[in-house]
Amino acid sequence: MTSPPYYQMKDYGHDAQIGLEEDLEEYLNDLCDVFDELKRVLKENGVFFLNIDDTYYRKSLQMIPEKLALELKERGWTLRNKIIWHKNACMPESVKDRFSHKWEYLFMFTPNRQYEFDLDTVREAYSEATKKRLSQNNGNPNFNPEDDRGHANGEKNQVEVNQFTHEKGKNPGDVWTIPTAKYCKAHFAVYPKRLCEKPIKAGCPEDGVVLDPFAGAGTTCVVAQNLGREYIGIELNPEFADLARERLSCGEV
Structure with missing residues (x-):
């Protein structure tokens, strides 16, 4: 369960970060290379949930989530769901020549056609x-x-x-209405803990391990810990990693 940096949106303060590539194709390839390694270490019956959003360039949407999903399919992933995260309490936009944007994708991928998924835990x-x-x-x-x-x-x-x-x-379906979230000690976006709950409950058994390769402030790991799962978080920025450790050590609910 992860949410990587969105394209050309924020500088996360690390020379090796993904997201500030000059070329969109380079950004997509960099992400897919990470997810190749994710596929390598994921259990054969594992599930991969990916939260990603789009970016405008010269006033035109770049179709980044769709391009990324297609490339991951080319690299052997099976796309099982396109879930819509409806952000019913998101910040307003000042745009006047289009409708405001109030949702993001949450893709559900699997490395194989047979995989772990317990729907009853999230009914x-x-x-x-x-x-x-x-x-x-x-x-x-x-x-x-x-x-x-x-x-x-x-x-x-x-x-x-x-x-x-x-x-x-x-069955909860593939449109989830969940407000956006803030973490008071982080100056960057964090996704809400509620967004992680269904994927972790349904996709990871109680004796399983949750992995977030773009851990940020550790939201995925916090939810995994609260749900009694083991977890691994990977984060380039030492400051963000310290925030994650602090949240986990204090037992944030």
Whole structure:
């Protein structure tokens, strides 16, 4: 689970940093080279979640997330999800000639077609309206009392409830509404801890290890620690690494 530096957005204070390359293709190649090494050390049944956003150049979006995803597919990754992180409390933009930007990608990649993923750990409760509709309609949210197709015995839509529902709740889907976050001791962007929770719960078993190759202030590691997982964070900037260690040592929740 990681979020690398976005292209031409911030100077993170290290000569070997990624993100300030003059050429976009160089930036994409540098990221993919890191993720090649990630693929090398990831378990065969592992999962890789990547948070990335786009950049404007001469007023035109560069399609960086899409280009990066396509290149990673070329390098052997399987793309399983394009999750939309809807930032419902993000900072306003001053632009007047386009709509403001309020979401980012969270890609879910796997090195193989078979992998560790426990959906039951992140299921969400059904709304009261859905529960009512299911109870009235034989567990089928799309129930149509006039539709008796496929039922030779004349019974209409008599289906098993568990065909449409699960006792632990619904699949959370691929649009997650999560406010942005700040860390008071960091002058750079950190993603919210809530963004890490579902990926770590579903993608890493309790005896697994969470790796963040762009650890920054250690948000991924903090969430992993809170969820009882082992973790490894890699960070070039010593100042940021110290912030991460401080957060982890004090047991930040």
